[in-house]
Amino acid sequence: MNQKPEEELKSISIPEIEVEIENFKKELETCRQLTKKLLASENPSEGIYFAKEIFESQQNKLRLEAEIDIRQRKINRMRLGMEG
Numbered sequence: 670m671n672q673k674p675e676e677e678l679k680s681i682s683i684p685e686i687e688v689e690i691e692n693f694k695k696e697l698e699t700c701r702q703l704t705k706k707l708l709a710s711e712n713p714s715e716g717i718y719f720a721k722e723i724f725e726s727q728q729n730k731l732r733l734e735a736e737i738d739i740r741q742r743k744i745n746r747m748r749l750g751m752e753g
Contacts, residue, residue: 683747686740693740697733700726 704726707719 683744686744690737690740693733693737697730700730700733704730
């Protein structure tokens with residue numbers, strides 16, 4: 670995974686953070702597509718469910734959204750001169 674502790678985020682530049690954000694956005698889109706595919710593949714009449722996989726995909730989606738938000742806030746703080 671591309672997770673980095675907050676201390677490491679302090680030593681990277683805005684363009685590097687923007688690249689990470691783009692990578693997370695690509696991963697997020699893949700995650701959304703997987704969730705849709707799993708939901709469409711369920712067939713209750715035949716007993717075909719993907720509850721665990723859907724839950725894990727949704728959890729991953731939330732994690733990715735948080736990672737993007739953290740990095741966007743970091744960029745905003747850097748641009749305001751609050752962090753170096």
